[in-house]
């Protein structure tokens with residue numbers, strides 16, 4: 001067992017949080033683009049997928065966890081956050097309530113995760129400009145106020161999806177390595 005060579009240098013766990021329907025699962029499947037191994041942790045009812053990427057000369061294996069709908073029942077357990085080095089706090093730019101609820105998600109992450117977890121606020125569904133209910137400035141202001149990164153993305157069109165995951169991974173890398 002010990003003789004088996006690992007095919008990566010670092011393993012990073014990322015978690016997706018935010019209200020049901022904001023597009024967490026779509027962000028993950030857009031990012032995976034066929035390169036993923038999709039897996040389910042039946043024991044705690046979450047799903048995760050892995051993807052390897054290169055940062056400088058290192059191979060980073062990212063394990064990205066999705067809630068699989070458990071947020072509907074507010075049943076996300078501590079195990080979901082344990083060991084996570086980064087989180088994407090997702091809201092829907094067309095649904096103001098999902099933005100208002102970010103405060104709750106932020107405090108949930110902060111109370112369960114490591115203190116130095118890196119956080120990115122993601123305003124998803126940026127393709128739906130006509131139905132926009134939260135301006136980019138509001139999203140950015142929330143992120144700045146809490147010292148978080150910010151991006152608007154579209155899981156549908158793929159805009160800024162890789163950026164959201166990968167710039168966050170780079171921040172973690174800079175911090176830990």
Ligand code: GDP
Pocket residue numbers: 018019020021022023024025026027069124125126127128153154155156157
């Ligand atoms: P989750 O509950 O947070 O995992 O949300 P889902 O990924 O299941 O997405 C909820 C709904 O929003 C689905 O009907 C998706 O097709 C839709 N959706 C997700 N992302 C986008 C997006 O970027 N743009 C648009 N227009 N619809 C999206």
